[in-house]
Amino acid sequence: MKEPVLEVRGLSKTFADIHAVKDLNLTILQGDVYGFIGPNGAGKTTTIRMILSLIHSDSGTVRIFGHDLHRDFRKTIAQVGALVESPAFYPYLSGYRNLSLFGDLSGGVNQARVREVLEMVGLSKRAKHKVKGYSHGMKQRLGIGLALLHSPKLLILDEPTNGLDPQGIREVRNLIRRISQEGKMTVFLSSHILSEMEMVCNRIGIMYRGGLIAEGDVDKLLGGEQDLAELKTDEADRAKDFLEKNFPGIRLQIPKAGWLEFRKEQWDLSKINRDLVQAGFSVHSISARRRNLEDLFVEQTGDSKDVY
Numbered sequence: 001m002k003e004p005v006l007e008v009r010g011l012s013k014t015f016a017d018i019h020a021v022k023d024l025n026l027t028i029l030q031g032d033v034y035g036f037i038g039p040n041g042a043g044k045t046t047t048i049r050m051i052l053s054l055i056h057s058d059s060g061t062v063r064i065f066g067h068d069l070h071r072d073f074r075k076t077i078a079q080v081g082a083l084v085e086s087p088a089f090y091p092y093l094s095g096y097r098n099l100s101l102f103g104d105l106s107g108g109v110n111q112a113r114v115r116e117v118l119e120m121v122g123l124s125k126r127a128k129h130k131v132k133g134y135s136h137g138m139k140q141r142l143g144i145g146l147a148l149l150h151s152p153k154l155l156i157l158d159e160p161t162n163g164l165d166p167q168g169i170r171e172v173r174n175l176i177r178r179i180s181q182e183g184k185m186t187v188f189l190s191s192h193i194l195s196e197m198e199m200v201c202n203r204i205g206i207m208y209r210g211g212l213i214a215e216g217d218v219d220k221l222l223g224g225e226q227d228l229a230e231l232k233t234d235e236a237d238r239a240k241d242f243l244e245k246n247f248p249g250i251r252l253q254i255p256k257a258g259w260l261e262f263r264k265e266q267w268d269l270s271k272i273n274r275d276l277v278q279a280g281f282s283v284h285s286i287s288a289r290r291r292n293l294e295d296l297f298v299e300q301t302g303d304s305k306d307v308y
């Protein structure tokens with residue numbers, strides 16, 4: 001049985017009349033890359049701020065490695081590295097100098113560790129360059145490097161890919177994978193981009209309007225089966241009518257223009273393809289796929305995918 005690293009119980013926070021977090025429970029286990037996902041405004045940052053004791057909670061407890069956050073604050077928080085907002089670096093100093101300085105401030109960080117962290121976040125080659133010349137993605141990786149500097153056992157990242165371009169997102173994703181593969185750290189990261197989390201996380205919690213609507217292993221939540229089918233055609237509306245008439249009981253949706261989606265169930269995809277083509281429709285693709293986090297989110301909330 002894996003040990004719980006972070007346990008949140010009954011956590012709540014209200015801002016004036018906004019109930020930002022309601023009686024929240026989370027369990028993050030040793031070695032997890034835990035994705036804390038949900039749309040903007042769901043309460044992710046507020047939760048993370050409470051976990052880090054940056055703001056007070058109205059009620060509830062946070063335990064990190066079995067210690068109560070408030071009772072053993074210094075000891076507990078020393079094991080945590082976090083990136084909540086983009087950190088402020090000295091732009092006219094190099095990445096190396098910035099990390100050295102922050103390392104000196106927090107103590108116990110030597111030059112070898114600074115070099116090791118720069119290597120880890122893929123900035124070794126640019127370490128001597130001024131931060132003002134770094135891309136947004138590089139600054140973000142330097143921020144993650146800063147969080148890693150004191151060798152935390154739990155790394156907490158709030159929307160680490162926010163505002164990055166696709167290249168930057170890939171870099172951060174690869175970095176999180178590398179960190180987790182080394183196996184010494186547990187990672188808790190938030191994002192409102194579901195597809196991104198599916199690629200790096202083994203466990204997730206879905207946050208919605210201040211509460212958790214699902215938590216568990218990604219594979220278990222999504223199932224291993226290819227139980228959804230999707231079909232691309234020029235005339236989705238007409239094709240939907242045609243299929244409903246010819247395949248009684250089939251439940252079709254049009255998730256986006258030109259696409260039909262349905263539960264695969266007993267339906268024979270090659271027959272559907274053949275019948276559509278014979279009836280004069282052009283079918284650009286038809287395939288089965290596994291449910292993804294967006295499907296799960298829509299099932300759980302009834303909200304459309306458009307909220308993302």
Ligand SMILES: Nc1ncnc2c1ncn2[C@@H]1O[C@H](COP(=O)(O)OP(=O)(O)O)[C@@H](O)[C@H]1O
Nearest residue numbers: 015018020038039040041042043044045046047
């Ligand atoms: N300091 C604050 N004062 C008032 N309302 C806040 C404050 N921080 C967050 N909120 C509100 O709490 C809710 C949750 O916000 P937040 O935790 O930032 O969500 P997320 O990080 O999931 O996007 C939102 O409705 C937001 O407007």
Ligand SMILES: [Mg+2]
Nearest residue numbers: 044045046159
């Ligand atoms: Mg946020």
